[in-house]
Amino acid sequence: MKKIIVENLKYKYPLSEKLALNNVSFEIEQGEFIGVIGRNLSGKSTLCQAMVGLVPHFYKGAYGGKVIIDGLEVRNYSIADISLKVGIVFQNPFTQITGSKMTVYEEIAFGLENLGISRAEMINRIDFALNLLKIAPFKERSPFDLSGGQMQRMAIASIIAMKPEIIVLDEPTSQLDPEGSEEVFRAIQDLSKQGITVILAEHKMEKMAEFCNRILLLDDGKVVDFDVPEKVFSRDDLGEHGVNAPVYTRVCKALNKKKAGTNDYPVTLEEAVRVLGGMGL
Amino acid sequence: MRSISLYTERNTVIHAMDPISKLFYILFALLIPIILPSIKVSIVCVVLGLIFLLVARVFKKTIPVFSFVFLILLTVIIIQGLFRPGNQTTLFHFGPFTLYKEGLMFAFGVAFRVINIVSAFMILILTTKPSDLVESLVRKGLSSKIGYVIISVFQIIPEMMSSMETITDAQRSRGMETEGNLQTRMKAFLPLLGPVILGSLANTKERAMALEVRGFNSKGPKTYLLEEKKYRYSKVVQWGILLGIACALAWRILV
Amino acid sequence: MITVSNLSYAYQKGNPVLIDIHLNIDQRSTAIIGQNGAGKTTFVKLLKGLLKPFEGEVFIQNQQVKNRTAAELAKIIGLVFQNPNDQIFKNKVLDEVMFGPLNMGIDKQQATENAMEALEMVGLHDKLDMNPHDLSLSEKKLLCIASVVAMDTNIIILDEPTIAQDYQGKETIKKVIKTLKEKNKLVMTIIHDMDFVAENFERTIVFNEGKVILDGDTRFVFAQKDILKSAHVEAPEITKLGEKLGYRKTFLTIEEFIDYKNQERNL
Numbered sequence: 001m002k003k004i005i006v007e008n009l010k011y012k013y014p015l016s017e018k019l020a021l022n023n024v025s026f027e028i029e030q031g032e033f034i035g036v037i038g039r040n041l042s043g044k045s046t047l048c049q050a051m052v053g054l055v056p057h058f059y060k061g062a063y064g065g066k067v068i069i070d071g072l073e074v075r076n077y078s079i080a081d082i083s084l085k086v087g088i089v090f091q092n093p094f095t096q097i098t099g100s101k102m103t104v105y106e107e108i109a110f111g112l113e114n115l116g117i118s119r120a121e122m123i124n125r126i127d128f129a130l131n132l133l134k135i136a137p138f139k140e141r142s143p144f145d146l147s148g149g150q151m152q153r154m155a156i157a158s159i160i161a162m163k164p165e166i167i168v169l170d171e172p173t174s175q176l177d178p179e180g181s182e183e184v185f186r187a188i189q190d191l192s193k194q195g196i197t198v199i200l201a202e203h204k205m206e207k208m209a210e211f212c213n214r215i216l217l218l219d220d221g222k223v224v225d226f227d228v229p230e231k232v233f234s235r236d237d238l239g240e241h242g243v244n245a246p247v248y249t250r251v252c253k254a255l256n257k258k259k260a261g262t263n264d265y266p267v268t269l270e271e272a273v274r275v276l277g278g279m280g281l
Numbered sequence: 282m283r284s285i286s287l288y289t290e291r292n293t294v295i296h297a298m299d300p301i302s303k304l305f306y307i308l309f310a311l312l313i314p315i316i317l318p319s320i321k322v323s324i325v326c327v328v329l330g331l332i333f334l335l336v337a338r339v340f341k342k343t344i345p346v347f348s349f350v351f352l353i354l355l356t357v358i359i360i361q362g363l364f365r366p367g368n369q370t371t372l373f374h375f376g377p378f379t380l381y382k383e384g385l386m387f388a389f390g391v392a393f394r395v396i397n398i399v400s401a402f403m404i405l406i407l408t409t410k411p412s413d414l415v416e417s418l419v420r421k422g423l424s425s426k427i428g429y430v431i432i433s434v435f436q437i438i439p440e441m442m443s444s445m446e447t448i449t450d451a452q453r454s455r456g457m458e459t460e461g462n463l464q465t466r467m468k469a470f471l472p473l474l475g476p477v478i479l480g481s482l483a484n485t486k487e488r489a490m491a492l493e494v495r496g497f498n499s500k501g502p503k504t505y506l507l508e509e510k511k512y513r514y515s516k517v518v519q520w521g522i523l524l525g526i527a528c529a530l531a532w533r534i535l536v
Numbered sequence: 537m538i539t540v541s542n543l544s545y546a547y548q549k550g551n552p553v554l555i556d557i558h559l560n561i562d563q564r565s566t567a568i569i570g571q572n573g574a575g576k577t578t579f580v581k582l583l584k585g586l587l588k589p590f591e592g593e594v595f596i597q598n599q600q601v602k603n604r605t606a607a608e609l610a611k612i613i614g615l616v617f618q619n620p621n622d623q624i625f626k627n628k629v630l631d632e633v634m635f636g637p638l639n640m641g642i643d644k645q646q647a648t649e650n651a652m653e654a655l656e657m658v659g660l661h662d663k664l665d666m667n668p669h670d671l672s673l674s675e676k677k678l679l680c681i682a683s684v685v686a687m688d689t690n691i692i693i694l695d696e697p698t699i700a701q702d703y704q705g706k707e708t709i710k711k712v713i714k715t716l717k718e719k720n721k722l723v724m725t726i727i728h729d730m731d732f733v734a735e736n737f738e739r740t741i742v743f744n745e746g747k748v749i750l751d752g753d754t755r756f757v758f759a760q761k762d763i764l765k766s767a768h769v770e771a772p773e774i775t776k777l778g779e780k781l782g783y784r785k786t787f788l789t790i791e792e793f794i795d796y797k798n799q800e801r802n803l
C-alpha cells in the first residue's frame with residue numbers, strides 16, 4: 001500500500017523569491033525507512049515539514065501539487081488531524097521542549113494528553129519510549145537540565161509515544177556521539193520493521209547507507225534521485241550535488257571494485273569487506 | 282543549568298494548598314489595599330504575605346526578586362519624596378534637596394502595594410508546580426491554550442535569566458569585562474536585554490510548531506497523566522478570602 | 537602552551553565532572569573526543585577561564601588562569617561554543633564578528649579587515665547585514681567560528697564545529713583549521729566525527745567519565761581498539777575497514793588506504 005504520495009509538490013516560503021521545493025514527486029510504501037540527503041538549504045527540512053502540514057498551514061506561502069498521507073490530502077486537513085498519523089522530530093531539540101512540564105516523564109506525556117489517551121495506556125507508552133531511547137534514568141529530571149544529546153533522545157521519545165504510523169526525523173542525531181547515533185538509528189529501524197514508515201534527513205552517510213531502504217537525494221528543491229543506497233551512492237555526480245558518498249563507497253570506487261554481478265559499489269562496511277577481502281592479508 | 286520554573290520543592294502547608302486558592306490570595310492582595318487605602322492595612326497585608334513565604338520556607342528564594350523590586354522602589358521613593366507635586370511638609374534637607382512628607386508617604390503607599398502583590402505572586406510561583414496550577418485551571422474549564430500561555434510566563438523569566446548567563450559568557454570569552462565593580466557589570470548587562478528578548482522570540486516560533494505537532498490544537502477531549510489532586514479545605518479557604526474582600530468592601534462603604 | 541595539572545571540577549558537590557586531569561598541550565593540532573557527557577566542554581571552559589577550577593591549576597602561555605578574568609584571557613585563547621545560540625548576541629552578522637576584535641582594543645579599520653577576512657573564510661561575506669537569527673543552524677555555527685577567528689588569538693578551541701554541516705561546510709571548516717595551523721596557531725577541537733579527526737589532527741585526547749584515558753598521536757590512539765571501546769568511542773570508518781580486512785597498519789585517510797592497496801597490487 002502506498003503510505004505517502006507526493007505529486008508535483010512546489011512550495012515557496014512567504015517573502016522568499018525562490019522555490020524551496022520544486023516539482024517534487026515520489027511514493028513511499030508502508031514500513032519503508034527512507035533517508036533524505038542533500039546539501040544544506042537543498043530543501044530537506046522543508047520537505048519534512050510538508051509531510052505534517054506545517055508546510056503550508058503554519059508558514060502559509062505559495063503551495064502547489066499534492067501531498068497525500070494515508071489517503072488524506074495534507075492541504076485539506078489541519079495539522080492537528082495530520083499529527084495523529086505523522087509525527088515529526090525537529091532539528092533543534094531545545095525549542096521542542098514544551099516548557100510546560102517539570103519532568104522528562106511528564107514532557108513525553110504532553111502529546112498523549114492532547115490526544116486524549118487513557119492514563120494506563122499513557123504510562124505504558126511513555127515507559128516504552130523511555131526504554132527505547134534509553135533515557136529512563138533521566139525521567140525525573142527537568143527537560144531543560146538535559147544535555148543536547150539527551151534532549152534529542154527525549155524529543156524522539158515524545159513523538160514515538162504518540163504512536164504515529166509515520167515518523168519524520170530532521171537531523172535527529174546531530175548532537176549525539178557516534179554510539180548514541182547508532183543506538184538511535186537502531187531504535188528507529190526497529191520501529192520501521194514493525195511497520196512504521198520512517199523518513200529521516202541526515203548528513204551521516206555511512207549510517208544512511210546502512211539503515212535506509214531507499215535514499216532521496218535533493219538539490220535546490222528538486223529530487224535528483226530516489227533509489228536504493230547502492231544506486232544513489234554509486235552516482236558519479238554526487239559531488240556536484242554537494243554530497244559525499246560513504247567512506248566505503250569512495251574507497252571501492254577509487255579501487256574500481258563493484259559489488260559482484262552488479263554495476264554498483266559497496267556502501268557499508270560489511271559489503272566493502274566482502275568486495276575487498278581476499279586480496280590483502 | 283536551565284530550569285524552567287522557580288518552583289521550590291518543600292513539604293509545607295502552603296505547598297499543599299490548592300493552586301486556585303493561591304490565585305484567590307493574589308486577588309486579595311491586589312484588591313484590599315485598593316479598597317482600604319490606609320497604609321496600616323497595606324502593612325498588615327505585607328506582613329501576612331511575608332509570613333506565608335516564611336511558612337513555605339521559600340523566603341531565601343525571594344531575595345533576588347525583592348532586591349530588584351527594592352532597587353526600583355528606591356528610585357520611586359527618592360523621586361516622589363523630592364519632586365512630587367503637592368509636596369509641602371519638609372522632613373529634612375540635604376544639600377540643595379528637600380525631602381517632603383507627602384511625596385514620601387505616597388511613595389511608601391505605592392511601595393507597600395507593590396511588595397504586597399509581588400509577595401502574593403511569589404507565594405504562587407515558588408510553592409506551586411506550574412503544571413499543577415495550569416492543570417487545576419484547565420480541569421476547571423480553562424482552555425488549554427490559555428493554560429499554556431499562563432505557564433509560559435513561568436518559563437520566560439528563568440529562561441531569560443539563564444540566557445543572560447550564557448550571553449555573559451559569550452561576552453567574556455570575547456574580551457568584554459563583565460566581572461568587577463557594579464559599573465562594569467551594568468555596562469555589560471544592559472545591552473543584553475535586546476538580544477535576550479530577540480532570542481526568546483526566535484525560539485517562540487519554533488516552539489509553536491513543536492506544540493502543533495504534539496496535538497496541541499486537537500479538538501477532542503484531553504486526558505491527564507497525573508491523577509487529579511485532591512486539596513483539602515480549598516472551598517473553605519477560597520470562600521474565606523472572598524468573605525474577607527467582601528468585609529473590606531462593606532467597611533469601606535459603611536464606615 | 538597549556539599546562540594542566542591535577543585539575544578537578546564539579547558543578548554540584550559530590551558529583552565530579554572532571555577528575556585529576558594532567559595534560560601538557562603543545563603546538564600540535566589536537567582533537568578531544570569522548571562520549572556525550574564525558575566532560576569535554578567543561579574542560580575547555582576551564583581552559584578559557586569561564587569556569588574556575590575546583591582543584592588544580594591551568595597555565596596558558598605561563599599565565600595562571602585562576603588569576604585572570606575571562607576577558608583578559610580572551611586575548612590569547614578563543615573558544616567557539618558548542619551551541620551557536622549561546623554565543624550570538626548581536627543583530628548583524630558583521631557586528632557579531634567585530635565584537636571580539638573591538639573589545640581587544642584593535643582599531644575599527646583593522647577590526648573590520650579582520651572580520652571581513654574571517655567571514656570570507658567561512659563564506660558568509662555576502663550576508664554582512666543579515667540578522668544572525670535568520671541564518672540556518674550550520675551558517676550560525678560558521679558565523680561563530682568567524683567571530684573567534686577574527687580575534688586572531690594564539691589558541692583557538694572549537695566545540696563540535698561540524699554539527700549540522702554538510703560536505704561543503706566540513707570542507708570549509710577543514711580549510712579554516714588548515715589556515716590557522718599555517719599561521720602557527722594551536723587549534724583544539726572537540727568533535728564526534730572521527731574521520732574528520734583522522735584527517736585533520738596530529739594529536740588526539742580521549743575523555744571518558746571525567747578522565748583522560750588515552751592521549752597521543754592520532755594514529756596511535758586509533759590503534760588502541762580496546763581502550764576506545766571502553767570509552768564508547770569508535771575508530772574512523774577507514775580505520776575500521778583496514779582492521780576488518782586484517783591489515784596491521786592503522787589507516788587514517790582514504791588516500792592512505794588506496795595508495796597502500798595500489799602498491800600492494802604492483803608488488
Ligand SMILES: Nc1ncnc2c1ncn2[C@@H]1O[C@H](COP(=O)(O)OP(=O)(O)O)[C@@H](O)[C@H]1O
Binds near residue numbers: 018038040041042043
Ligand atoms: N522559514 C523560512 N523562511 C523562508 N525561507 C526559508 C525558511 N526555511 C527555509 N527556507 C529556505 O528554503 C530553502 C530550503 O531550506 P531547508 O528546507 O531548510 O533546507 P535544508 O533542510 O536542506 O537545509 C532554502 O533556500 C532556505 O533558505
Ligand SMILES: Nc1ncnc2c1ncn2[C@@H]1O[C@H](COP(=O)(O)OP(=O)(O)O)[C@@H](O)[C@H]1O
Binds near residue numbers: 547548576
Ligand atoms: N551547567 C551545568 N550544570 C550542571 N551540570 C552540568 C552543567 N554542564 C554540564 N554538566 C554535566 O557535566 C557533565 C559533563 O558535561 P560536558 O562537559 O558538557 O560534557 P561533554 O561536552 O563531554 O558532552 C555531564 O554529566 C553534564 O550533565
Ligand SMILES: [Mg+2]
Binds near residue numbers: 041044045
Ligand atoms: Mg534542515
Ligand SMILES: [Mg+2]
Binds near residue numbers: 577618
Ligand atoms: Mg560538549
